[in-house]
Amino acid sequence: MIRERLARVPGALSIAQGGVLVPLKNIHLPVDGDSRMHTVDLSRPNAAEVNLLLPHALRNRLEDYLAGIRHHAKLVAAGVVIPHRLIMDGPPGTGKTQTARSIAGQLDLPLLTVRCDTLISSLLGQTSRNLRRVFEYAQEFPCVLFLDELDAMATARGSERDVGELQRVVISLLQNIDALPVDTILVAATNHGQLLDYAIWRRFSYRLSMPLPDSQLRQILWKHFLGEYLPEIIDLEDIARRSEGLSGATIEQVCQDAKRTAVLKGETVVDETELFRRLGLTLAFEQPKAVGSTDGEIRWLRAWYPKLFTHRVLAAAYGISQRQVRNAIEGEQHGDTGDKQSQ
Ligand SMILES: Nc1ncnc2c1ncn2[C@@H]1O[C@H](COP(=O)(O)OP(=O)(O)OP(=O)(O)O)[C@@H](O)[C@H]1O
Ligand SMILES: [Mg+2]
Structure with missing residues (x-):
């Protein structure tokens, strides 16, 4: 309850820097068992401060996604439940992270960003546990769970590391996504959509392709x-x-x-x-x-x-x-x- 209260504290009180990615103090963020580094960042982006400039069509798709979240209860009552899972794919610097911040800002929810670099711990056996901790943590209070640079996790299978172990990481990611309640807001971003496992793509009901600006x-x-x-x-x-x-x-x-x-x-x-x-x-x-x-x-x-x-x-x-x-x-x-x- 205390954590939830803290997460709801107005941004200005909890984070002096506004929407910058700064872990809130007093909240025990999940840490990597090995390095003891935080595996997630908690921030409170302010909708008014996040400038997002998108082509018309993309803005509409995003509005669609936000409407699904805002009218969740109505949709559930009508038996139309689409999980609030959005994946963005596009070249670097096209505003994917910015979009995640804008989503959290517009919904007035904290943004829980998963740092995949820390998460992919050097000891891979640790990763599945880290992943579970993060997903469990995200369900402790209302927030937007953001898996940034998802390819680091999902394309790991193609690397030189132990294939069996990496297979387990992907499976663990899929299981964690499947175990989420439908109303958990999950946003993911990748630079290499084409390398992502199709099984991961399939889990996201909303897909945004972020092109270079025209x-x-x-x-x-x-x-x-x-x-x-x-x-x-x-x-x-x-x-x-x-x-x-x-x-x-x-x-x-x-x-x-x-x-x-x-x-x-x-x-x-x-x-x-x-x-x-x-x-x-x-x-x-x-x-x-x-x-x-x-x-x-x-x-x-x-x-x-x-x-x-x-x-x-x-x-x-x-x-x-x-x-x-x-x-x-x-x-x-x-x-x-x-x-x-x-x-
Ligand atoms: N469409 C956009 N509207 C507003 N700002 C943008 C847009 N695209 C890029 N920017 C600016 O570029 C910066 C980088 O964008 P952002 O971090 O969201 O890119 P990204 O797609 O997440 O890139 P990467 O894949 O490298 O993480 C932002 O801080 C923002 O100021
Ligand atoms: Mg980014």
């Missing part, structure tokens, strides 16, 4: 993450087009970098060129040819977006003369790759 959503993400630092004149369509293939998390990172530069320079909005420069360099990281020097950066930016990165703009951005810019660009033609670090 051009329209990228525009919204750029605008959102730049916030009040958004330059007055900026071609959002252009930046959305040029950031194709990036996740929401990467767009956020680029915005943070550009905002930091603005703050340190005492400016109130980000500089558009600096924003594109950050974006260009982020994209360069994904190219096979590393951009390991200033000359390399200049050459890359010039080739990536020649219309914006003229000699003059590049000279200003790097605080060098236009002649130096020209030398950097022409350096390549003379066989100097400029990537001294990669040599």
Whole structure:
């Protein structure tokens, strides 16, 4: 009863940091028998603070899931019981963890996040016991049980470890899910849905595929993450087009970098060129040819977006003369790759 009371304490009282993953004190979270580390994090995400930007169709699916939870009693009375189990699949940084936080926030329930890294204890024999403890704990008070990075657990079968033991981990996971009451709210996320055991997929009645953001959503993400630092004149369509293939998390990172530069320079909005420069360099990281020097950066930016990165703009951005810019660009033609670090 005390645990339940504590879990219901308003977030502001129990966690100074708001919705950050911080274990609540005074509650005995399950620990790994071996390392004594907590196998779960308990947090209280605040719905107003969790910004989740999803395409329309995904938002509807999520609303559907939440409606099923909110109207549980009515559905039970009508004999339509769908367990509140949702699995999300998608590339890194597409907002899966954020969605779990948003679900807990909107339902005003604590979020119990299972840390699969700790859970997959080095002693595998321990894992099944850890898993049972976590699932039992989740039933002690109303909460959202969130199995993050589920693939760590579920794809373990393909690894080099003892196959028999890992088989038991998966079976134990399935058994634990099956033993949950239908009204337990279970959310799972994975980056490698295709590697997940079908038996695990089958246990989740709601499935959300979280894709990389499309051009329209990228525009919204750029605008959102730049916030009040958004330059007055900026071609959002252009930046959305040029950031194709990036996740929401990467767009956020680029915005943070550009905002930091603005703050340190005492400016109130980000500089558009600096924003594109950050974006260009982020994209360069994904190219096979590393951009390991200033000359390399200049050459890359010039080739990536020649219309914006003229000699003059590049000279200003790097605080060098236009002649130096020209030398950097022409350096390549003379066989100097400029990537001294990669040599
Ligand atoms: N659709 C989105 N709406 C709002 N924020 C987003 C979105 N996608 C990504 N982000 C931002 O990116 C950060 C990382 O997202 P999140 O941790 O939810 O990704 P993930 O899908 O769980 O990634 P991983 O698979 O690597 O764990 C979030 O903190 C959030 O700020
Ligand atoms: Mg995540």
